[in-house]
Amino acid sequence: xxxxxxxxxxxxxxxxxxxxxxxxxxxxxxxxxxxxxxxxxxxxxxxxxxxxxxxxxxxxxxxxxxxxxxxxxxxxxxxxxxxxxxxxxxxxxxxxxxxxxxxxxx
Amino acid sequence: xxxxxxxxxxxxxxxxxxxxxxxxxxxxxxxxxxxxxxxxxxxxxxxxxxxxxxxxxxxxxxxxxxxxxxxxxxxxxxxxxxxxxxxxxxxxxxxxxxxxxxxxxxxxxxxxxxxxxxxx
Numbered sequence: 128x129x130x131x132x133x134x135x136x137x138x139x140x141x142x143x144x145x146x147x148x149x150x151x152x153x154x155x156x157x158x159x160x161x162x163x164x165x166x167x168x169x170x171x172x173x174x175x176x177x178x179x180x181x182x183x184x185x186x187x188x189x190x191x192x193x194x195x196x197x198x199x200x201x202x203x204x205x206x207x208x209x210x211x212x213x214x215x216x217x218x219x220x221x222x223x224x225x226x227x228x229x230x231x232x233x
Numbered sequence: 234x235x236x237x238x239x240x241x242x243x244x245x246x247x248x249x250x251x252x253x254x255x256x257x258x259x260x261x262x263x264x265x266x267x268x269x270x271x272x273x274x275x276x277x278x279x280x281x282x283x284x285x286x287x288x289x290x291x292x293x294x295x296x297x298x299x300x301x302x303x304x305x306x307x308x309x310x311x312x313x314x315x316x317x318x319x320x321x322x323x324x325x326x327x328x329x330x331x332x333x334x335x336x337x338x339x340x341x342x343x344x345x346x347x348x349x350x351x352x353x
Contacts, residue, residue, distance in 0.1 A: 128297075159339065161340045161341075163278075165278075170330060170343040170345050171278065171330075171343055172343075173340055173341075176339050176340040177339050182340075214277065214278055216340075216341075218334075218339055218341075221280060221283060221294055222268060222270070222341075223280060224277060224278040224279070224280065225277075226277050227277045227278070
């Protein structure tokens with residue numbers, strides 16, 4: 128089974144800050160990596176698919192990068208509405224999720 | 234528009250059974266791979282299992298934590314997927330989401346989830 132290791136588990140940043148979340152796969156998954164945003168009481172929302180493709184309707188401040196085993200989600204300028212938990216997910220073989228990163232606003 | 238509506242959640246005693254349904258619309262259900270994902274309160278997302286289409290003989294795959302206790306099935310004539318949960322444990326308490334794998338295989342569409350509580 129493919130394991131996904133996500134870090135940090137939580138972070139606190141100010142509005143306007145650049146935020147970076149990393150995700151590492153236990154084996155090569157090419158670009159089969161997605162990023163989801165989940166707000167309390169809601170289902171996860173797709174932000175980035177195939178490592179770097181922005182889902183329709185998602186603000187351009189969200190950017191994904193990486194290939195193989197190491198991936199990054201960057202929020203270029205944090206906004207209050209970005210308060211949420213972010214998960215990476217591999218779709219190379221069945222599905223596995225990272226542990227999540229809770230983003231808080233200072 | 235892809236729509237997935239889960240139902241069947243509720244309170245069940247340890248050792249009991251429950252069957253969840255996922256009603257789908259807005260896409261060709263019979264061609265789609267369907268997954269179930271769960272999330273315990275305050276915890277992360279855990280993949281439960283998937284079922285492939287008739288083309289792939291409705292093959293199923295499960296997470297180790299539920300293998301032998303949970304069964305995924307589908308009724309293509311009713312555009313519905315199911316999750317039969319037997320021998321339930323308190324640690325199975327979670328919101329259960331149904332997801333549809335996009336035809337590209339890259340990502341998933343999600344339902345809103347249904348809450349299952351296993352407690353005496």
